[in-house]
Amino acid sequence: MSTSGLPSPDDDFPAWYVEVVRRAELAEHGPSRGSMIIRPHGYAIWELTQRALDDRFKATGHENLYFPLLIPMGLLSKEADHVEGFEPQVAVVTRGGGEELEEPLAIRPSSESIIWNTYRRWVQSYRDLPLLYNQWANVMRWELRPRLFLRTTEFLWQEGHTAHATSDEAMAEALRMLDVYRQVAEDVLAIPVFPGRKSPGERFPGAVETFTIEGLMRDAKALQCGTSHFLGQNFGRAYDVTFLDADGHQEHAWGTSWGFSTRMVGATIMAHGDAAGLRLPPAVAPIQVVIVPIYRSDDERASVLATADGLRADLATAGIRVRLDDRDQHRPGYKFAEWELKGVPVRVELGPRDVAAGRAVLVSRLGGDREEVALADVATGMVGRLADIQAALFADAIAFRNANSHQITSFDAFATGLDEGGGFWTGAWCGNEECEAEISARTKATIRFLPIEPREPGSACMHCGRPGVDTATWARAY
RNA sequence: CGGGGCGUAGAUCAGUCUGGUAGAUCGCCUGCUUUGGGAGCAGGAGGCCGCCGGUUCGAAUCCGGCCGCCCCGACCA
Numbered sequence: 257m258s259t260s261g262l263p264s265p266d267d268d269f270p271a272w273y274v275e276v277v278r279r280a281e282l283a284e285h286g287p288s289r290g291s292m293i294i295r296p297h298g299y300a301i302w303e304l305t306q307r308a309l310d311d312r313f314k315a316t317g318h319e320n321l322y323f324p325l326l327i328p329m330g331l332l333s334k335e336a337d338h339v340e341g342f343e344p345q346v347a348v349v350t351r352g353g354g355e356e357l358e359e360p361l362a363i364r365p366s367s368e369s370i371i372w373n374t375y376r377r378w379v380q381s382y383r384d385l386p387l388l389y390n391q392w393a394n395v396m397r398w399e400l401r402p403r404l405f406l407r408t409t410e411f412l413w414q415e416g417h418t419a420h421a422t423s424d425e426a427m428a429e430a431l432r433m434l435d436v437y438r439q440v441a442e443d444v445l446a447i448p449v450f451p452g453r454k455s456p457g458e459r460f461p462g463a464v465e466t467f468t469i470e471g472l473m474r475d476a477k478a479l480q481c482g483t484s485h486f487l488g489q490n491f492g493r494a495y496d497v498t499f500l501d502a503d504g505h506q507e508h509a510w511g512t513s514w515g516f517s518t519r520m521v522g523a524t525i526m527a528h529g530d531a532a533g534l535r536l537p538p539a540v541a542p543i544q545v546v547i548v549p550i551y552r553s554d555d556e557r558a559s560v561l562a563t564a565d566g567l568r569a570d571l572a573t574a575g576i577r578v579r580l581d582d583r584d585q586h587r588p589g590y591k592f593a594e595w596e597l598k599g600v601p602v603r604v605e606l607g608p609r610d611v612a613a614g615r616a617v618l619v620s621r622l623g624g625d626r627e628e629v630a631l632a633d634v635a636t637g638m639v640g641r642l643a644d645i646q647a648a649l650f651a652d653a654i655a656f657r658n659a660n661s662h663q664i665t666s667f668d669a670f671a672t673g674l675d676e677g678g679g680f681w682t683g684a685w686c687g688n689e690e691c692e693a694e695i696s697a698r699t700k701a702t703i704r705f706l707p708i709e710p711r712e713p714g715s716a717c718m719h720c721g722r723p724g725v726d727t728a729t730w731a732r733a734y
Numbered sequence: 735c736g737g738g739g740c741g742u743a744g745a746u747c748a749g750u751c752u753g754g755u756a757g758a759u760c761g762c763c764u765g766c767u768u769u770g771g772g773a774g775c776a777g778g779a780g781g782c783c784g785c786c787g788g789u790u791c792g793a794a795u796c797c798g799g800c801c802g803c804c805c806c807g808a809c810c811a
Contacts, residue, residue, distance in 0.1 A: 270805095289803070344809060366811095400735090400809055407810070460811095480811065517811050550770050557769095589771035607770055617770085 262597075264531060269475040276525060277404050280534050280598045290402035290409035294518070297598060298405075300542030301521050302412065306392065308444040308539070309414060309516060312436045318388045318416065323370050325394070326361040332369045335494035341461020342366070345397040347409075363396045368462065368487075368513055371417045372495035379419060379509055382501045386429070387419040405522030406479075406734055413517035419497060419509040423488070426510035427465075430486040431708070433514040434467045437482035445520060446537040446650040447471045447527045448657050449481050450680070450729065452705025457689055460513075464488035470704045470731075472657045473526040476678030478704050478731035481523055487511035527653055534599025535621055537649050538642035545571055545578045545638060546600045548591045550607035563611045563631070567604065570635035576642070596621060601645045604634065622648055664718050670730070671699050680704065680731050684713035684724030691720045692728075701730040 262279070263271040277283055282298030285291065294302065310320070326349060333339045342365045349361040364370065375387060396410045416433060420426040434451055441449045449469035459466040463485035471481045491497070492508035501507050528535040538544050549564045551557040564580050571578040579600075581591050588605070595603055605617040605626075616634055618627045622645055629637065657680075664670045664683025673681065681701070685692070696702050706726050713724040 285803080287802090341810095395811090397810065399811095401807080411811070413811070483811070515811065519811055548770095552769060584769095587769045587771090587773060589769085589773085591772085592770095593772045605770070609770080 262531065262533060265474060265529060266531075269526075272529070273522075273526060274404070276529055276533050276597070277522075282521070282525070283404050285404070288409075290399055292404055292408040292410070294412075297542055298521055301524065301536070301540050302518055304540040304542070305440065305444065305520060306414070308440050309436070310390075310392075312439065313390050313414075313416070316388075316432060316436065318390050318418075320391060321389050322391050322393070323364075323367050323374070325364055327364050327367075327370045329360045329362055331373050332362045334369065334373075335462045335491055337490070338368060338462035338494075342397075345399065347396050347398050364393070365395055365397045366513075366515070367391065367393070367395075367415055368417065368491055368511075369495070372419075372491040372497055372511070375417075375419050375497045375509065376495055379497050379499050382421045382499050382507075384499060385419055385421045385509065386425065387417075388429075389418065390414055390416040403522075403734075405525070406519050408518075411518050413515050416512070416514045418512045419492070420511070421499065421501065421507070421509070423510050426488075426512050427486050430465070430467060430484045430512040430514065433512070434469065434482070434484040437469050437484065437514070437516055440516070441469055441471065441481050441520070441523075442650065444537065444539045445524050445527075446539070446646060446653060447481065447520075447523055448650065448654045450705060451708065452729065453708050454483075455689075455692060455703040455706060455728070457692060458703060460485045462487065462490050462494075463513075464490065467708065468705050470680075470729075471523055471527060472660060472680065472731070473523070473734070474529060474656070475526070476660050478680065478733040479519075479523050479526070480704075480733070481520060482514070482516040484514035485512060487513060528649055529599075532593075533597035535649060536599035536601060538601045538646045541599060541601050542577065543579045543595075543598070543600050544576050544642055545602045545604060546591075546595045547571075547578065547580045547604045547606060548588055548595070549580070549582060550588050550605060552608075556608045560606055560608060560611055564606050567606065567616065567631060567634060571638060574635045574638060576635070576638055601642060602638070620645060622652075664730075667695075667718050670718065674699055674701055674730075674732060678732055680729050682727060682729040683718040684715045685726050685728035686717035686720055686722040687725040688717075688720065688722065691717060691722075695719050695730070699730070699732075701732050703728045704731045704733060705729050 262275050265272040281295045283292050283294045286293050346365050347363045350357055392414050394410055394412050399407050399409055402408050418429050438449055438451055441447045449471045451469050454466040454468055465486040467484045469481045471479050473479055489508040489510055491511045497509040498506050499509060525534060547564050547568055549560045551560045561582055568578050568580040601621050603619045610616050615628050615630050618629050660679030662673060662679060662681050664681050670681050706728055711727045713727045715724050717724050
């Protein structure tokens with residue numbers, strides 16, 4: 257732990273991010289290129305996010321299962337768009353048992369291929385459908401430009417893979433899971449997101465439609481926070497997953513897949529952090545309340561720690577994740593700074609004066625204002641206090657996102673506005689991929705999303721002037 | 735793959751140009767004093783100077799080769 261300050265997020269956001277991740281002990285680089293060691297404080301955030309997702313998957317009728325890490329290359333290659341899209345990013349095992357392998361094994365970049373290859377045997381009748389499965393796994397994509405949490409060669413995620421008897425049912429599933437992602441991003445991570453549909457150029461390889469939730473980070477750059485894909489019958493056909501429908505017709509199954517990853521730990525850092533470090537939403541804060549005892553003499557130490565431990569027990573009983581920081585080697589000021597850096601939502605200060613008066617001093621990570629609260633009332637009021645902080649963080653992020661979301665009045669205004677302040681920019685688009693590519697080349701922005709249902713803007717494309725066929729939202733993104 | 739940088743103590747880095755007993759700061763350990771916003775003093779531990787070879791009486795330093803990592807761009811959750 258260093259004793260000097262962080263880089264300013266306003267002056268150098270990337271440096272601020274790297275330093276926060278390192279000093280808050282969230283993660284560090286692994287020994288191989290692009291790899292990440294997730295430390296306990298970072299992993300705990302992921303575990304809480306996992307639980308929030310998994311509860312919602314179960315509530316919507318899904319079950320967990322697990323498929324192998326290694327995928328025979330021949331299997332991966334069956335869906336043409338899929339293999340072409342992933343080819344540059346796939347790591348391949350060519351040796352095993354001291355010998356060259358007959359058939360190389362891909363380390364999964366995603367599991368559609370191995371799962372649909374298995375669904376072929378699991379599905380014969382419409383009565384076998386739907387299959388509503390999810391797996392928690394690591395995947396590997398040989399990224400050229402790694403960045404802790406946001407883009408590492410290996411990352412942790414969940415991938416849902418469902419099979420359905422009808423197109424409508426599969427589409428409904430893809431949109432239902434997109435909404436689950438929206439709920440977790442907004443209600444748990446306190447990151448407001450726009451749900452939408454990707455342009456054809458930004459689609460998942462092998463998907464018919466890709467849906468996304470898009471968030472805005474503190475530097476006004478966008479981040480894709482989760483994706484849900486409507487696969488049509490592409491994988492059903494490629495892996496020959498067929499069933500007899502109620503009328504006795506042989507049909508290919510319809511599919512979806514959807515993923516949410518450890519990237520969202522990075523998003524949580526970048527959506528809420530400030531000059532002092534992390535500001536964690538209470539819902540995913542590994543420590544929601546830290547108690548910092550203050551004392552001089554041994555007598556004071558004994559009485560303060562006794563009272564503090566009672567307070568800790570009360571808070572734990574109330575279901576709150578609480579830590580009593582009784583380390584003797586650091587003074588209070590050091591602990592204040594450290595727990596602020598680590599994003600703990602509420603700090604409780606307890607000194608001899610407080611013990612004598614039967615109260616504690618509560619300080620919120622958001623405002624920093626100090627409040628004296630009777631000891632008996634600390635635990636009972638804490639659940640509500642944490643809920644208030646959760647809501648305030650979300651409101652703060654919404655205000656920031658809204659202040660940085662703009663309607664495009666002209667291409668020049670859009671390009672200039674992007675240079676000056678980033679943010680989301682929404683305007684009429686002709687639907688032409690070449691036009692999209694030209695805009696991207698000129699502005700370094702990409703289409704983040706289109707409306708779920710195409711929306712005719714009733715005006716000309718902001719770039720080429722042809723008739724607008726859809727309403728695109730652009731941003732520079734991670 | 736293109737451009738840039740770096741491998742020296744747990745961390746960050748100086749020392750390399752100009753070869754001559756391995757350094758600083760933070761952190762760590764011990765003791766004392768401290769403790770309501772990142773404490774002070776004293777003592778101490780900790781190094782195949784990325785790897786291999788060469789030049790030299792002598793190499794962290796010069797020469798050759800190799801390996802690895804980081805940053806910026808193209809690919810992406």
